[in-house]
Amino acid sequence: MSTAAALDAADPLAHLRARFAGAGSDLVYFDGNSLGRPVAAAADRLSEFVQHQWGERLIRGWDERWMELPTDLGDDLARICLGAAPGQTAIGDSTTVWIYKLMRAAVDHAVRTDPARTEIVIDTDNFPTDRYVAEGIAAERGLTLRWIEVDTSAGVTADQLREAVSERTALVVLCHVAYRSAWLADAPELTRIAHDAGALVLWDLCHSAGSVPIALDEWDADLAVGCTYKYLNGGPGSPAYGYVSARLQGDLTQPIQGWMGHADPFLMGPGYAPAPGIRRFISGTPPILGMVAMQSMLEVVEEAGIGAIRAKSVALTSYAVELADATLPGVTLASPRDPAQRGGHVTLHHERMREVTARLWERDVIPDYRDPGGLRIGLSPLSTSFDEVERGMAAVAEALR
Ligand SMILES: *Cc1c(COP(=O)(O)O)cnc(C)c1O
Numbered sequence: 001m002s003t004a005a006a007l008d009a010a011d012p013l014a015h016l017r018a019r020f021a022g023a024g025s026d027l028v029y030f031d032g033n034s035l036g037r038p039v040a041a042a043a044d045r046l047s048e049f050v051q052h053q054w055g056e057r058l059i060r061g062w063d064e065r066w067m068e069l070p071t072d073l074g075d076d077l078a079r080i081c082l083g084a085a086p087g088q089t090a091i092g093d094s095t096t097v098w099i100y101k102l103m104r105a106a107v108d109h110a111v112r113t114d115p116a117r118t119e120i121v122i123d124t125d126n127f128p129t130d131r132y133v134a135e136g137i138a139a140e141r142g143l144t145l146r147w148i149e150v151d152t153s154a155g156v157t158a159d160q161l162r163e164a165v166s167e168r169t170a171l172v173v174l175c176h177v178a179y180r181s182a183w184l185a186d187a188p189e190l191t192r193i194a195h196d197a198g199a200l201v202l203w204d205l206c207h208s209a210g211s212v213p214i215a216l217d218e219w220d221a222d223l224a225v226g227c228t229y230k231y232l233n234g235g236p237g238s239p240a241y242g243y244v245s246a247r248l249q250g251d252l253t254q255p256i257q258g259w260m261g262h263a264d265p266f267l268m269g270p271g272y273a274p275a276p277g278i279r280r281f282i283s284g285t286p287p288i289l290g291m292v293a294m295q296s297m298l299e300v301v302e303e304a305g306i307g308a309i310r311a312k313s314v315a316l317t318s319y320a321v322e323l324a325d326a327t328l329p330g331v332t333l334a335s336p337r338d339p340a341q342r343g344g345h346v347t348l349h350h351e352r353m354r355e356v357t358a359r360l361w362e363r364d365v366i367p368d369y370r371d372p373g374g375l376r377i378g379l380s381p382l383s384t385s386f387d388e389v390e391r392g393m394a395a396v397a398e399a400l401r
Contacts, residue, residue, distance in 0.1 A: 007386035028392035030367035032380025036233030083215030110170035155183025165197035177207035177343030211344035234294030258283035
């Protein structure tokens with residue numbers, strides 16, 4: 001038996017791969033960290049939704065289920081993937097909009113409490129949207145961005161954060177898993193460092209939820225956001241989620257105070273009065289249709305268990321690294337070598353990776369490319385086999401030759 005076949009035979013989650021539409025084809029999918037494959041059962045769920053929930057219940061659906069869906073599904077997501085108690089997570093909007101709302105709420109609260117807190121600490125390799133929104137908020141509120149310069153093949157360390165925070169810090173913005181390198185941040189330690197300096201922390205979980213265990217409550221996290229179309233397979237443009245710790249909800253005011261965050265939306269009264277709890281962070285009508293497919297994925301994640309998913313993820317990325325070392329001369333690893341410091345993808349560096357990526361796409365091998373010279377191999381744990389990794393890495397070797 002080949003190594004890949006032996007690894008697949010020993011994989012306790014191998015049977016779950018058949019739950020994903022298209023996973024049985026010869027195509028090698030190395031981009032489940034950007035857009036997860038659909039769970040096959042999502043097709044029936046969507047059809048049932050259109051025919052029965054929408055088609056028959058019509059406007060009654062809002063009273064019967066949809067008004068509560070952003071927070072009910074938020075609680076499911078929190079239990080299955082985020083390590084968070086109920087009442088702290090809501091689904092809706094895009095990650096970018098959640099980042100804006102929670103960043104603004106956090107810095108306004110910090111400045112109100114202590115006007116000397118005028119800085120947002122963020123790293124230079126944070127995801128573009130996080131950096132751009134921070135830039136906009138700094139301009140809007142007269143704040144300063146304090147940049148942590150990071151190695152693009154690693155991420156923010158405890159020492160770096162300790163040096164950056166001070167009595168001037170209002171908010172620290174960090175990614176749990178770095179989108180480029182897959183650096184897995186030491187979230188409990190970094191949260192503690194920010195708190196010791198009196199600052200709040202916003203965690204971006206886009207590249208970790210569904211692939212890496214998260215314990216927001218245990219970390220004593222303040223705020224978090226993430227998308228649902230990567231490892232949570234919600235489909236293109238499926239809505240994001242926001243988490244606000246219960247201990248902060250009453251103190252924070254979000255900037256897009258729409259009718260759906262009102263204490264009594266159908267009172268349609270003259271002024272805004274925020275709903276209690278996490279509901280006040282909702283703005284407009286929730287995107288119910290966009291929440292259908294992710295429900296199928298959450299069921300599969302719960303069945304597998306996040307611990308087992310992480311174990312398979314580590315095995316998959318370790319196998320990809322082993323093959324890269326053995327078969328790709330001139331290629332260097334632009335991700336942490338220690339699996340304990342690495343999330344669910346692996347980035348390989350070579351100056352010709354841009355053209356290599358184009359050649360691979362022509363052959364139905366689908367990774368993605370990130371400057372500088374990075375071939376990003378995303379290994380969505382439940383829908384990727386070791387055989388797929390072996391075939392894909394052989395194609396990378398051939399494309400490089
Ligand atoms: C994918 C991703 C986003 C995406 O934001 P959208 O508003 O959904 O486009 C944000 N942050 C990180 C870290 C990401 O990986």
